[in-house]
Amino acid sequence: MSGPETVDRALLTAAxxxxxxxxxxxxxxxxxxxxxxxxxxxxxxxxxxxxxxxxAKSAFARDPFYFPIMLVLAFLGFTGSVGIARFIAVRDRPKKTRQQNEGGK
Structure with a gap:
């Protein structure tokens, strides 16, 4: 193994x-x-x-096979986070009181 390859392996192992x-x-x-x-x-x-x-696995193997999988996982993670945030926002929304519903009379 040459010097740069050794450094690459050490950095990937640290990662x-x-x-x-x-x-x-x-x-x-x-x-x-x-x-x-x-x-x-x-x-x-x-x-x-x-x-x-x-x-990191893709970098170790020097194989771009996992890039589309990473892209799909990123999309699913984002949509899951947005869905959970919307659910929590609706759940934690304050309830209107009877006075607010009647227009503050």
Whole structure:
């Protein structure tokens, strides 16, 4: 192995280690998250970590096979986050009181 290849492998290994550490922190946030919004954001970060892991695997193998899969996962993660945010926004909307419904009489 030449010098640049050794540096590439070391950096990719460090990236994978950081992804694993972030995944462990993510699991604790999903488990302990005090609110539903914390858990939803954690699941969005989970999608990002999966994409990052696939990117690291693709870089190790020097194979672009996983790029379309990463794109689809990014789209699904985004739409899932938007859907959860809309659900939480509707659920947490304050209820109108009877006085507000009657026009403030």
């Amino acid at each position: 994978v280690v950081l992804i694993v550490i972030a995944g462990a922190g993510l699991l604790t946030r999903v488990w302990r998250g005090p609110s539903m919004l914390d858990r939803a954001i954690s699941l969005d970060v989970c999608a990002a970590l999966i994409i990052a892991g696939l990117g």
